Amino acid sequence: xxxxxxxxxxxxxxxxxxxxxxxxxxxxxxxxxxxxxxxxxxxxxxxxxxxxxxxxxxxxxxxxxxxxxxxxxxxxxxxxxxxxxxxxxxxxxxxxxxxxxxxxxxxxxxxxxxxxxxxx
Amino acid sequence: xxxxxxxxxxxxxxxxxxxxxxxxxxxxxxxxxxxxxxxxxxxxxxxxxxxxxxxxxxxxxxxxxxxxxxxxxxxxxxxxxxxxxxxxxxxxxxxxxxxxxxxxxxxxxxxxxxxxxxxx
DNA sequence: CTAAAACCTCACGTTGACGTCAGAGGCAAG
DNA sequence: CTTGCCTCTGACGTCAACGTGAGGTTTTAG
Numbered sequence: 001x002x003x004x005x006x007x008x009x010x011x012x013x014x015x016x017x018x019x020x021x022x023x024x025x026x027x028x029x030x031x032x033x034x035x036x037x038x039x040x041x042x043x044x045x046x047x048x049x050x051x052x053x054x055x056x057x058x059x060x061x062x063x064x065x066x067x068x069x070x071x072x073x074x075x076x077x078x079x080x081x082x083x084x085x086x087x088x089x090x091x092x093x094x095x096x097x098x099x100x101x102x103x104x105x106x107x108x109x110x111x112x113x114x115x116x117x118x119x120x
Numbered sequence: 121x122x123x124x125x126x127x128x129x130x131x132x133x134x135x136x137x138x139x140x141x142x143x144x145x146x147x148x149x150x151x152x153x154x155x156x157x158x159x160x161x162x163x164x165x166x167x168x169x170x171x172x173x174x175x176x177x178x179x180x181x182x183x184x185x186x187x188x189x190x191x192x193x194x195x196x197x198x199x200x201x202x203x204x205x206x207x208x209x210x211x212x213x214x215x216x217x218x219x220x221x222x223x224x225x226x227x228x229x230x231x232x233x234x235x236x237x238x239x240x
Numbered sequence: 241c242t243a244a245a246a247c248c249t250c251a252c253g254t255t256g257a258c259g260t261c262a263g264a265g266g267c268a269a270g
Numbered sequence: 271c272t273t274g275c276c277t278c279t280g281a282c283g284t285c286a287a288c289g290t291g292a293g294g295t296t297t298t299a300g
Contacts (some may be wrong), residue, residue, distance in 0.1 A: 002297095004246060008185045009244085019288060033296055035247055049220070054212075055219030058286075065226070074230030080225045089220045092174075093213055099175030102168070106185070106201045110194030124276060126270075134277085153266055184278055210262060 003028075003036045009042040010046040017046070025049050025066060055089050123148075123156045130166040137166070143179040145169050145186060177208050 007014045020026040021036070026045060028036040048069070054064045065082065068074045074082065127134045140146040141156070146165060148156040168189070172182045185202065188227045194202065 002247075013288075015288060018248095023287095031296095033247085034249095035296075040240070045300085051215075051219050051222055053287085054215045055223070068230045069226055072229055073158075074227070078181060079227065082223060086220055086223045086227065086238055089216055089223065093216050094211050095171075095174045096216070099171050100206055100213070102171055103175070103202060103206045103209065106189055107194070107199065107206065108200075110188045111194050113200060123277075135260085137280095143257095151266095153264075153277085154241075154279095173257085183257060 001038050001040075001042075005040070006038050006042055006046065009043050010050070012046055012050065020049060020059075021044070025059065025062045041114065055085070056092065057085060121158050121160075121162075123158070124167065126158050126162055127162050132166055132170065140166070140169055140179075144183045145229065166205070176212065177205060177236070222238065 001009075003014050003017055006012075007017055010017075016028070017026065018036075019064060021028060026042065026049065028038055028042075031037055057065070061081070064078065068078050068082075121129075123134050123137055124150060126132075127137055130137075137146065137156075139146075146162065146169065148158055148162075151157055167183060172185070177185070181201070184198065188198050
């Protein structure tokens with residue numbers, strides 16, 4: 001498939017896909033005229049990349065991680081890295097839950113008609 | 121207290137505090153010579169701001185929200201905004217959990233000695 | 241055959257939350 | 271009174287993940 005198809009299937013922009021390649025996250029073969037060609041596996045690859053981005057990992061970090069995923073092997077260093085990222089995500093989840101609860105409080109607080117303003 | 125003290129107490133940079141003021145998030149009185157002065161309440165204010173930033177809200181959104189917090193009143197529009205942000209955070213939490221589980225899988229997968237490589 | 245749509249490679253623009261440096265003034269201690 | 275730290279206001283720098291346009295080639299539909 002060509003880049004436009006992959007973009008449609010993954011709901012990621014063409015520019016982003018080229019960027020992923022530039023960052024070493026997504027490989028492609030080229031047609032005779034130089035157009036990028038992808039196999040079906042690229043769809044899941046892009047989804048994985050998106051998921052890792054969503055988790056707050058940088059291109060650089062993802063680039064260092066993907067070879068482990070591909071080879072299904074991790075060195076002590078990369079494992080340490082993976083665990084560190086997971087812990088960071090856990091921390092971030094906890095922060096988000098706190099913030100959400102805080103927002104809930106604010107919503108409750110400001111939604112309830114203020115007793116001091118009630119009349120009759 | 122002066123800005124350096126507030127920075128120390130909240131573990132937020134002096135530059136960030138000035139930025140918050142610039143964005144209308146944090147008020148200060150001024151000394152005769154123009155230095156910013158803060159009351160003790162500023163500490164919690166900054167913490168709230170940090171929490172909302174951590175939740176992914178922009179300065180602009182926070183600026184529109186804080187008056188509601190202060191007045192403990194929300195208009196239908198601001199309430200809608202608050203609920204939308206909370207939902208966004210919930211979505212983000214779900215995404216993070218997915219990503220974390222994915223990372224866990226990767227960690228497991230790459231940590232377990234590969235059976236195909238075992239010998240004797 | 242031709243026009244539209246998709247693709248290519250530069251390469252500069254964007255955005256947000258600050259970092260950082262410059263140059264100048266303010267303030268408690270010795 | 272001066273040394274040293276804190277503070278002030280600009281104002282430019284940063285960084286990441288793309289967006290966007292230029293200028294040109296390729297593929298596809300009719």
